[in-house]
Amino acid sequence: MTTILPLQKTLVEAVNLALSHEMRRDESVVILGEDVGVNGGVFRATEGLREEFGVRRVFDTPLAEALIAGIAVGMSTQGLKPVAEIQFMGFIFATVEHIACHASRMRNRTRGRLHCPLVIRAPYGGGIHAPEHHSESTEAMFAHIPGLRVVIPSSPKRAYGLLLSAIRNPDPVLFLEPKRIYRASKQALIDDGESLPLDVCFTLREGSDITLVTWGAMVNDTLKAADQLQQNGIGAEVIDVATIKPLDIETILCSVEKTGRCVIIHEAARSFGVGAEISAQIAERGLFYLKAPIARVTGYDTPMPYYKNEDHYMPSVQDILDSAEQTFDFVRKAS
Amino acid sequence: MALPKQSSLPHSSALHTQQQGMHQHTAAEFSVSYTQYLDSQSRVKGQLPDWAQDLDVLEKFYRMMTLTRLFDKKAIALQRTGQMGTYPSCLGQEAIATGLGYAMQATDVLAPYYRDQATQLIRGVKMEEILLYWGGDERGSEYPSGPSQDLPICVPIATQITHAAGIATAMKIRHEKRVAVTTCGDGATSRGDFYEPLNLAGAWQLPMVILVNNNQWAISVPLEIQTASQTIAQKAIAAGIPGEQVDGNDIIAVYERCHQAIERARSGKGPTLIEAITYRLCDHTTADDATRYRPPEALNQAWKIEPIKRLQTYLHNEGYWNEAKEQALISDCEKKINQAVESYLSTPRQSEQDLFDFLFEETPHAMLEQRQHLLDKVAVQKTATQRPSK
Ligand SMILES: Cc1ncc(C[n+]2csc(CCOP(=O)(O)OP(=O)(O)O)c2C)c(N)n1
Numbered sequence: 199m200t201t202i203l204p205l206q207k208t209l210v211e212a213v214n215l216a217l218s219h220e221m222r223r224d225e226s227v228v229i230l231g232e233d234v235g236v237n238g239g240v241f242r243a244t245e246g247l248r249e250e251f252g253v254r255r256v257f258d259t260p261l262a263e264a265l266i267a268g269i270a271v272g273m274s275t276q277g278l279k280p281v282a283e284i285q286f287m288g289f290i291f292a293t294v295e296h297i298a299c300h301a302s303r304m305r306n307r308t309r310g311r312l313h314c315p316l317v318i319r320a321p322y323g324g325g326i327h328a329p330e331h332h333s334e335s336t337e338a339m340f341a342h343i344p345g346l347r348v349v350i351p352s353s354p355k356r357a358y359g360l361l362l363s364a365i366r367n368p369d370p371v372l373f374l375e376p377k378r379i380y381r382a383s384k385q386a387l388i389d390d391g392e393s394l395p396l397d398v399c400f401t402l403r404e405g406s407d408i409t410l411v412t413w414g415a416m417v418n419d420t421l422k423a424a425d426q427l428q429q430n431g432i433g434a435e436v437i438d439v440a441t442i443k444p445l446d447i448e449t450i451l452c453s454v455e456k457t458g459r460c461v462i463i464h465e466a467a468r469s470f471g472v473g474a475e476i477s478a479q480i481a482e483r484g485l486f487y488l489k490a491p492i493a494r495v496t497g498y499d500t501p502m503p504y505y506k507n508e509d510h511y512m513p514s515v516q517d518i519l520d521s522a523e524q525t526f527d528f529v530r531k532a533s
Numbered sequence: 534m535a536l537p538k539q540s541s542l543p544h545s546s547a548l549h550t551q552q553q554g555m556h557q558h559t560a561a562e563f564s565v566s567y568t569q570y571l572d573s574q575s576r577v578k579g580q581l582p583d584w585a586q587d588l589d590v591l592e593k594f595y596r597m598m599t600l601t602r603l604f605d606k607k608a609i610a611l612q613r614t615g616q617m618g619t620y621p622s623c624l625g626q627e628a629i630a631t632g633l634g635y636a637m638q639a640t641d642v643l644a645p646y647y648r649d650q651a652t653q654l655i656r657g658v659k660m661e662e663i664l665l666y667w668g669g670d671e672r673g674s675e676y677p678s679g680p681s682q683d684l685p686i687c688v689p690i691a692t693q694i695t696h697a698a699g700i701a702t703a704m705k706i707r708h709e710k711r712v713a714v715t716t717c718g719d720g721a722t723s724r725g726d727f728y729e730p731l732n733l734a735g736a737w738q739l740p741m742v743i744l745v746n747n748n749q750w751a752i753s754v755p756l757e758i759q760t761a762s763q764t765i766a767q768k769a770i771a772a773g774i775p776g777e778q779v780d781g782n783d784i785i786a787v788y789e790r791c792h793q794a795i796e797r798a799r800s801g802k803g804p805t806l807i808e809a810i811t812y813r814l815c816d817h818t819t820a821d822d823a824t825r826y827r828p829p830e831a832l833n834q835a836w837k838i839e840p841i842k843r844l845q846t847y848l849h850n851e852g853y854w855n856e857a858k859e860q861a862l863i864s865d866c867e868k869k870i871n872q873a874v875e876s877y878l879s880t881p882r883q884s885e886q887d888l889f890d891f892l893f894e895e896t897p898h899a900m901l902e903q904r905q906h907l908l909d910k911v912a913v914q915k916t917a918t919q920r921p922s923k
């Protein structure tokens with residue numbers, strides 16, 4: 199028995215590690231996208247894979263996003279497991295027809311005869327001073343599609359474990375990678391092929407006064423806010439939603455039952471977002487747990503501004519703190 | 534056909550000198566062939582392929598085209614009498630789908646559009662399954678005893694072409710001797726989902742055949758509004774793959790060219806685009822009224838060149854077909870069709886949980902409550918209808 203030593207890995211390296219692990223384990227996994235081959239992806243998520251697995255399993259496509267998603271659909275009906283990269287989430291819109299009309303429905307419309315075990319990966323979110331169309335967070339648009347899973351990791355370990363699960367899952371998964379934290383920190387990782395479960399939230403920190411619900415790059419900011427709240431004597435529970443759809447509302451509800459307060463934090467535009475869905479479900483099932491109204495800390499209903507104004511748009515640690523303190527201090531006025 | 538490489542690009546100064554008489558030469562030259570064996574008068578043009586000398590083979594084609602036309606007529610009748618939903622007829626396009634179906638091998642994969650009834654029947658899809666599909670029942674695409682890898686009928690125009698390119702990619706990765714075959718209409722050739730996979734098929738030399746049913750119309754929009762291209766076939770040339778036309782009302786031409794293209798792809802020589810020229814003799818679907826836009830004269834002309842009569846006349850002229858055989862064929866087809874209709878109409882509705890149970894391999898926990906909600910609602914409805922009225 200050889201012991202596998204833990205490696206210090208960033209989130210994007212963890213993605214790479216999961217891809218190579220699964221390609222080694224499962225012959226049917228193939229990688230496609232723009233610049234994923236020799237170049238190893240513009241963020242280097244597929245670095246070294248062409249060298250190890252060859253051009254038949256790691257290939258550059260023509261520059262055509264609808265094509266990438268559409269051929270992934272076709273390949274997956276043939277029993278391959280395509281992992282397709284869309285270079286930036288801002289360019290994902292051309293894929294929507296293939297995702298919403300085909301990948302997410304194939305099993306249903308053939309009554310189980312065919313299915314689409316594919317993963318579409320895309321870096322998403324702001325905060326890296328990228329050009330226009332390179333900073334969007336439109337996970338809610340995809341979470342609305344029946345038959346599709348939407349998964350977002352928030353740390354190297356969760357990127358590794360959740361991506362393994364996404365590839366192994368027999369149904370289509372949109373895997374959104376928060377590029378702001380692609381290289382933010384390293385975590386000790388063991389490349390043992392151990393996956394993490396989909397469809398569940400991860401409680402990252404326990405607390406009894408307030409529940410902070412978030413995902414993606416905002417997880418780090420939320421954890422920072424929770425530290426400061428602690429210093430102010432407020433115990434915050436931090437939940438990383440991780441699988442946006444299907445949503446594990448039970449974990450959130452259990453926490454809200456305990457704390458009686460909830461703040462939802464996301465980078466995406468405010469209205470009709472995932473935060474709205476979570477607060478609706480809390481209202482439906484846990485209204486009387488609440489000691490204060492649910493609050494949302496989010497981006498605005500504006501396009502993602504160009505990078506000089508990015509900080510106006512992005513929720514900050516201070517925004518989270520302010521909202522959490524207001525929620526904590528809320529006193530119901532006698533009517 | 535050699536594809537000459539483009540010589541140096543003209544730039545502004547060259548363009549300037551051009552006006553002063555710069556030398557120009559042809560950088561690339563192409564042609565598009567058109568194949569026809571039986572003309573509209575059922576006369577043989579040139580030499581028939583060997584296989585077409587065998588009248589038994591042509592009879593097989595004729596039988597399938599006839600079955601398809603009678604089935605199609607019945608499907609429209611079912612819609613008209615409220616027993617089936619909207620249905621797209623294939624009237625006038627039977628030769629294309631039949632020729633293609635017989636040119637494919639069972640192990641090839643079809644990514645069809647919605648006027649491929651004959652191809653699907655040849656590949657083992659049942660008539661009652663086609664009726665189920667248009668009758669609003671997902672089981673119509675289950676094909677439990679049919680072509681297990683073929684895609685279901687595709688409604689979002691042209692997207693099936695991209696899927697076929699993916700299927701062909703899988704075949705190529707695995708070095709399989711199989712071919713992905715896809716069909717579409719003329720309107721479909723305006724979409725990105727036509728151009729993108731076409732381009733890919735050329736770049737990757739995929740084992741793939743694209744058969745365009747050019748029936749001159751996309752609902753009410755005539756071909757000249759879709760494109761200024763002289764042919765649809767030549768769109769393939771820009772992708773570096775052969776494009777050709779066939780007379781889509783001449784089944785001998787359709788079969789021959791499809792067969793050649795499919796076997797070419799199978800032997801690793803790459804993709805082909807075939808544009809089959811035909812005319813839509815029917816409304817776009819049962820929800821359409823073509824008299825609003827289609828000139829009656831064009832329709833009359835098109836009926837004179839339709840595919841079934843053409844082959845029938847040929848078989849007749851060869852002394853191979855007669856009225857008695859025709860009557861026997863019709864009654865045989867009608868028997869099969871009636872059985873299929875009966876089977877369709879007597880298929881019990883799916884159970885309510887089927888709404889949920891095929892979406893994912895395992896229904897996610899988050900959906901169980903919704904699923905239960907439906908089961909409860911239906912249970913209440915059932916007891917309500919069972920309660921004796923006072
Ligand atoms: C993406 C998309 N846009 C519009 C439609 C509505 N629609 C259905 S058939 C059709 C015309 C298709 O024409 P063509 O490709 O020539 O095929 P034909 O029906 O003539 O065989 C249209 C516009 C659709 N199904 N999908």
Ligand SMILES: [Mg+2]
Pocket residue numbers: 718719720746747748749750751752
């Ligand atoms: Mg048409």
